[in-house]
Amino acid sequence: MTLRVVEWSTGTVGRHAIVGIDAHPDLELVGVWVSDPAKVGKDAGRLAGLDRDLGVLATNDRDALFALKPDAIVHTAMTDDRIVEAIADLTSFVEAGINVVSSGPVLLQFPYGVMPDAMIGPIEDAARRGGASLHVNGIDPGFANDVLPLSMTSLSQQIDEVRCMEIADYSTYYQPVVMGDLFGFGKPMDHQSMLLTPGVLSMGWGSVVRQIAKGLDITLDEPLVERVEKVAADRDIDTVSVKIPEGTLAALHFEVVGQVDGVDRVVLEHYTRTSADQCPDWPRPDSGDGSYRIEIHGEPFMRVEMTHHGRDGDHNVSGMIVTAQRLVNAVSAVVDAEPGLVTALDLPLVTGRGLVTR
Template identity: 30%
Template sequence: MPWKVIQWATGSVGRAAIECIQRHPDLELVGCWVHSQDKNGRDVGDLIGTAPIGVRATSSVEDILATDADAVVYAPLLPVPNEVEALLRSGKNVITPVGWFYPDDDDAQSLRAACAEAQVTLHGTGIDPGGVTEIFPLMMTAMSSAVTFVRGEEFSDIRSYSAPDVIRHIMLFGATPEEAVNGPMLSLLDDGFRQSVHMILETLGINKDDAEIRGSHGYAVATAPIDSPIGQIAPGLVAAQRFHWEASVGGDVVVRIGVNWLMGEDNLDPPWSFGAAGQRFEMEVKGDPDSYVVIHGWHADSIEAGLARNDGIVATAAHLVNSIPYVCAAPAGIQTAVDLPMVAGRAHPKFLKRH
């Protein structure tokens, strides 16, 4: 029997996750929570732009908690721990891209208790934090001895991210430098990315308490008007941002992870660019021998194509959905990427036998 799955929230990740669930042979969508009343009661297929699929969305948390399901893909814009605890206590495993990637032993005690009580599992993963900033670099270290440095970074044109309110009001593109520096993004990202750093350090055998971990934020401003999906960005306003986290041990940087988000490469001060490699996800391990990997394919060929279907968002959703069978089969508790078996996708339905 397939694992029964609920999708929580239908933003860009949630919509992509529903598509992935529909194509996964071991999963069945049985419910969907939505925030807005105009989505309440509508067929989920209508919400994602497909034919009806026979599952209606609800804005009632009580209905979701009462639904018979094995797992919830919890993908709101920001996490609400009380919501996650309620889902866990209702007997549902939770897979999410918004937290709990590698929490400390003394963190999230109420969530750990909920997992133990209901014998379910909580798992945080995604793309970054997730695959690029922890899992794939750690896999690469298996091919090296005496590792001295691990890096994972995203280089993306943020114009292809179809979330204008987030870009303008939370990420603060188009704001003044002072507003961006004092904005919420570094603190919003900090907890998840520090957990990525902790996972890498401790998996390599380095006590995280022996490392100095520092987050940093840089920006570039427009030197001429820049057209963007959030409107024109005037000269002097923020048009590119970088967020990075470094862990140093004894003065040596051993881990560096982060994101580089640009409103294109033109008319920026400082004159940042993606370089010859273009948009990409990049991972590096220094040891004996070194490894260096560049991933293309998770960015669209054009801004317009990215706004219609952002491949990085789809990759994030696929990672969440492909994790579901492994999480449902895992021991109760908060299980991280280093606790689970290797997560793999499934073949296209056309290749799978029908019984």
């Protein structure tokens, strides 16, 4: 059965989602929402960078899209700087009976223990009233630190520590709000960025730490532990998102740690550079400019390095593609799921079925 899908936003992830929906044999794009008035009335194919029209015109009319009665919304709008508003949007979607796969807010990837029950309850209640499901995922938080590490642990005899790492050069990552406001790149070293405000890392990535713990049936100490290492620029640096003057924040290493009786058991960490030659003592990808590395310490020790890049060779572009495709390819499974919040622990195996080049 072909599922009717609305794409919600056409930004850095959304335009790739449109391409993915169009390419998927089980999905039909029936609507596109945009926040930019200049995009209203433009064909989805052109907004996605395709060389053809798809016959679907973008709109900022929510009611018109709801009236289409889509089976699902692929929601890829920016949420990092509007979490409360985004949760209200998602709640309204499921209450209207529309299933949702979304790239954020990331704390909904596994909200239990991250968000108070008073915030989770209304979302779940709305989903049950509407008979719809909501699944938040992507690549990170998402596949690289939920499905991938938990699948690896199925090979373990004893587990001492699960460590999920992102190692990446963000110099070609185009997200000015994320780079400048959230991370604080280009800001004075003593600047308190949103991301490094105590507790925010645990909101953003604590969900993956807690989901791994749930999958391994361990109870973590409270609160989660946050560790941060900041590195200043040794020269002026230009990235596609922000300019980084010498002496300002240019590289960041952080950890979000789940401990049991004071011992690290589940660790999420990021090594984020804004120039390839920074921090030579930090880990580097085995190949390319960005990777996800999973290490399972125990018996046996296991390590998997996941790298990706687009056809143009850039890993930041392909990072947007894999985020979009994790959502697009999960649509059918989420539509089939029981109403409510759906995590990676609830879904069956999601594959790229139907996408092999013909």
